[in-house]
Amino acid sequence: RKEVEQDPGPFNVPEGATVAFNCTYSNSASQSFFWYRQDCRKEPKLLMSVYSSGNEDGRFTAQLNRASQYISLLIRDSKLSDSATYLCVVIGPGGYQKVTFGTGTKLQVIP
Amino acid sequence: DAGVIQSPRHEVTEMGQEVTLRCKPISGHDYLFWYRQTMMRGLELLIYFNNNVPIDDSGMPEDRFSAKMPNASFSTLKIQPSEPRDSAVYFCASRPQAGGEQYFGPGTRLTVT
Numbered sequence: 001r002k003e004v005e006q007d008p009g010p011f012n013v014p015e016g017a018t019v020a021f022n023c024t025y026s027n028s029a030s031q032s033f034f035w036y037r038q039d040c041r042k043e044p045k046l047l048m049s050v051y052s053s054g055n056e057d058g059r060f061t062a063q064l065n066r067a068s069q070y071i072s073l074l075i076r077d078s079k080l081s082d083s084a085t086y087l088c089v090v091i092g093p094g095g096y097q098k099v100t101f102g103t104g105t106k107l108q109v110i111p
Numbered sequence: 112d113a114g115v116i117q118s119p120r121h122e123v124t125e126m127g128q129e130v131t132l133r134c135k136p137i138s139g140h141d142y143l144f145w146y147r148q149t150m151m152r153g154l155e156l157l158i159y160f161n162n163n164v165p166i167d168d169s170g171m172p173e174d175r176f177s178a179k180m181p182n183a184s185f186s187t188l189k190i191q192p193s194e195p196r197d198s199a200v201y202f203c204a205s206r207p208q209a210g211g212e213q214y215f216g217p218g219t220r221l222t223v224t
Contacts, residue, residue: 032211043202043215044154087154091211098167099144099213103153 003027004090006102014110017078021105023088024070031092033064033071038085038104047073047086078109115216117203123222129191132219134203135184142206144213145178145188149199160186193223 005024013019025033033050048055050062050071061074071088085104092098116135124130136143144159158168163180171178175194180186190197200220204213 034211043217045215046212049211099156099159101146101154101156 004088004100004102006086006088006105008103008105010106010108012108012110013078015078015080017109018074018076019078019107020072020074021086021088021107022070022072023090023102023105024068025088025090025100026069027090027093028066028069029093030069030090033062033091034089035060035062035071035073036087036089036101038087040084044087044101075107078107080109080111083107083109115203115205115214117201117216117219119219120217121220121222123224124193125224126194127192128223129189130193130197130221130223132188132201132203132221134186134188134216136186136203136205137207137214138184139207140205140214141208142213143180143186144204144206145186146202146204146215147199148202148218154202157188190221193221195223197221198223 003026035047036044037047038044048057048062050064052064054063059076063072085106087104088102090100118133141162145157146154148154157170158178159166160180176190178188200218202215202218204215206213
């Protein structure tokens with residue numbers, strides 16, 4: 001089993017739709033979680049951290065489910081500019097000694 | 112701040128040649144990471160440094176790859192000899208001591224023919 005797994009997609013959704021991605025991780029002792037966004041032929045950039053209690057940033061909501069070992073990202077009211085690849089990142093165990101990126105989920109928002 | 116700087120942005124070389132990729136992290140960041148990204152394998156961590164010291168190089172694919180960080184503002188990733196399967200985008204990222212966010216450079220797109 002891969003340490004961090006994501007559905008590669010692509011997810012093709014119309015503008016205004018709500019879309020959700022999941023990311024599963026194998027090590028229950030993992031400590032920190034993030035979502036990064038990567039545009040085509042660009043570097044990854046931090047989208048948001050994922051907190052145990054869940055957190056929201058505008059149209060984006062991140063959740064952590066430690067019991068089932070997955071994190072999720074919900075995007076409401078999708079915009080064309082949301083089209084990108086979304087990478088989940090799992091840190092630990094062992095503090096920041098282990099950083100594992102998922103292979104990413106590609107989102108295409110269609111007019 | 113200029114962000115993480117990488118050079119060259121593009122490199123095309125022939126199999127067997129030596130390739131050197133360069134990275135200047137954000138000033139004040141204590142951690143520096145080298146990644147490789149391909150369509151097949153995604154983003155893979157090759158090696159990371161803390162305060163210029165290599166901490167984990169378990170992701171370095173083989174002895175042809177080496178990385179150095181002679182000072183806090185400069186790191187190199189060297190491939191010698193290069194092979195076509197090394198073709199990928201190589202990213203450098205830095206992170207401050209206390210924070211979790213990594214800041215990525217624009218990457219070096221390497222093509223080995």
